[in-house]
Amino acid sequence: MPAPFRPKLYNGEAIVGVCLIRLENIRPAACTAGVGFFSENAAHRIAVDWDEDGELREGVFIPRRDTGSVLNHLSGGRLFPGQHCLATFRIRQTETAIDFHLQSRDGEVEVRVAGEIGTELPPNSGFASLAEASAFFERGCLGFSVRRDSERLDGMLLKTHQWYVQILAVSEVYSSYYANPNFFPPGSVRFDHALIMRNIEHEWHAAEEPRRAVASAT
Numbered sequence: 001m002p003a004p005f006r007p008k009l010y011n012g013e014a015i016v017g018v019c020l021i022r023l024e025n026i027r028p029a030a031c032t033a034g035v036g037f038f039s040e041n042a043a044h045r046i047a048v049d050w051d052e053d054g055e056l057r058e059g060v061f062i063p064r065r066d067t068g069s070v071l072n073h074l075s076g077g078r079l080f081p082g083q084h085c086l087a088t089f090r091i092r093q094t095e096t097a098i099d100f101h102l103q104s105r106d107g108e109v110e111v112r113v114a115g116e117i118g119t120e121l122p123p124n125s126g127f128a129s130l131a132e133a134s135a136f137f138e139r140g141c142l143g144f145s146v147r148r149d150s151e152r153l154d155g156m157l158l159k160t161h162q163w164y165v166q167i168l169a170v171s172e173v174y175s176s177y178y179a180n181p182n183f184f185p186p187g188s189v190r191f192d193h194a195l196i197m198r199n200i201e202h203e204w205h206a207a208e209e210p211r212r213a214v215a216s217a218t
Contacts, residue, residue, distance in 0.1 A: 018044050021041040039068060052210050059140055086104070087102050089101070099114045110176040
């Protein structure tokens, strides 16, 4: 990870994950309701904290973004923050279950998740309760990623109109990114739990990169 980020530890462990994001009715704030488009997206994320102006800040570092939208791919890092790689998404879902598969066009990343709505976290989870896990991830609303053409960081702030998560009891979960031994030594990553959110109204806003990240790149 680039400076000034460091892994945010929870009970002594770093928390990494994949956000699988379906966006519907996407539109600039100035556009009227009903005008928008749809896209499937995924973001590999690492919970981080850093010091800025004498304060402890927290958020997520995003080493990889994928999208099924050509518009997102072409516009990311230009019209809005965050560069995206193109990927193919295959998703089957019901009100209580989901079967998700992502394969990036560059062959670098594959993600598979299958499961249904559950009531309890896995017994080996590092989180004591759903409320505890929910609060941890709600605080990770500020995300940064490295631009491919420079050392500068793209920042995005997620503002949700409400926050409600459920447990997803998974029968299959796999990310080739976290299984890559060049990034993560064998045995260094274990599955903890999965959460699902649906029908959450929200906004995305550009965010300034941490000041110390600018200083470290110059």
